[in-house]
Amino acid sequence: MVALDFDGTCVTHEFPKMGKDCPHAVEVLKKIVAHGAGLVLFTMRSGDYLDDAVRWFAEREIPLYGIQMNPTQHIWTDSNKCYAHLYIDDAALGCPLIYDSQFAKRPFVDWVAVDRLLMKHDWYMEPIEK
Numbered sequence: 001m002v003a004l005d006f007d008g009t010c011v012t013h014e015f016p017k018m019g020k021d022c023p024h025a026v027e028v029l030k031k032i033v034a035h036g037a038g039l040v041l042f043t044m045r046s047g048d049y050l051d052d053a054v055r056w057f058a059e060r061e062i063p064l065y066g067i068q069m070n071p072t073q074h075i076w077t078d079s080n081k082c083y084a085h086l087y088i089d090d091a092a093l094g095c096p097l098i099y100d101s102q103f104a105k106r107p108f109v110d111w112v113a114v115d116r117l118l119m120k121h122d123w124y125m126e127p128i129e130k
C-alpha cells in the first residue's frame with residue numbers, strides 16, 4: 001500500500017490548475033503497481049479538483065486502490081489516518097526533490113531518485129501486502 005500525494009508529487013505544483021507531469025512519475029508509479037502495491041491517492045484536493053486528479057491517473061492507465069482513504073482499513077481501525085506502508089509526498093521529510101525553476105516554480109518529486117531508493121532498500125524484492 002502506497003499513499004501518494006498529487007500536487008508537487010505526480011504533477012508540478014500549479015494548483016488549482018493541473019501541473020505538468022513530474023518526469024518519470026508515470027513509469028515509476030506503473031512499476032510500483034506492477035509490483036503489486038495498491039496506490040491510494042491522498043491529496044488536499046477535493047470536489048472538481050480531486051476529480052481532475054483521479055482523471056489524471058485514469059488517462060495514464062494507473063489504477064488507484066483508494067481515493068483519500070484506504071478502503072479496507074475500517075475493518076481493523078477507526079482511525080482517520082490513511083494506512084499505508086509507504087507515503088510519497090513532496091512535503092515529506094527526506095523525499096527526493098528536484099529544484100528546477102525553469103520547469104516548475106516549486107520543487108517536485110524526483111522519481112528517478114525515488115525508484116533508486118526503492119531498489120536500494122529492496123522494496124521491489126519484498127512481498128507486498130496490498
Ligand SMILES: [Mg+2]
Nearest residue numbers: 005007008090
Ligand atoms: Mg504536495
